[in-house]
Amino acid sequence: MSDGVKILAQNRKAKHNFFIEETYEAGIELKGTEVKSIRAGKVNLGEGFASIDNGEVFLKQVHVSPYEQGNIFNVDPLRTRKLLLHKHEIRKLIGAVKEKGYSLIPLSMYLKRGKVKVSIALAKGKKLYDKRETIAKRDAQRRIQRELTGKY
Template sequence: MKNENVKVVATNRKAKHEYFIDDTIEVGLVLKGTEVKSIRQGKINVKESYATIENGEVFIYGMHISPYEQGNIYNVDPVRKRKLLLHKREIRKLNSSIMQKGYTLVPLRVYISNGLVKLELAIAKGKKLYDKRQDIAKRDAQRRIERYSIEKYRE
């Protein structure tokens, strides 16, 4: 992201714990009007969502956008599948990447850039339990080193 006009609306913090992130891509979303208003209020959840490629198009499933309070008959299903906007060559690249064993498409965050709702999509590989333990051990060791250096600095 190069622009300063970016407001992060939702993040998938669980993704970096559950997956190895290989590559990311910025994609657009096909949304209804009341969904955009709800996203601007921050009423979106991407924790349990995932993306798939169907018939040369990319769709996201499980992304929950709460219905807009002031919307009436124009509100839509909060967890409906939504189309993602990509160029054909980007879709082909994603398709070839996820054909490899263990790779999937995981949304990392939703943000508003220059008035448009964007999604950061990652090509990721699932972690095993021992990988997660290694990450936790590394974080713990780093925390201890920082704590020790701060204590030394204070003396």
């Protein structure tokens, strides 16, 4: 990507399991060895989600593997990490999350100008029939593309 952005981890299942309404870029509060581990790409966003407690946004259930050379400085891999957002963004998210069915999920973690950032999405869960419909559309599009290019 441009602007000095390097993607470190992505939540590939997010677009399959959720309807993405809005995305936000947030900084993340990390300890020293966590940064080194994340830079090495040892992070898993699969089960992660964000919650709002006392006007602050926290990232939970995101696994950051312990840094191999970190010894005593390593922290709990599944610890809760604070997300850094503007106050007006947090207020907007509080209102949206109170609505039924909306949740905050991490889409990707990346480096931007040397800082670790998280892209979080305001999302609504898909039902099983919505997932099937998405798969059917994608397969139909793939078939059409194959016919147009002449590959079988």
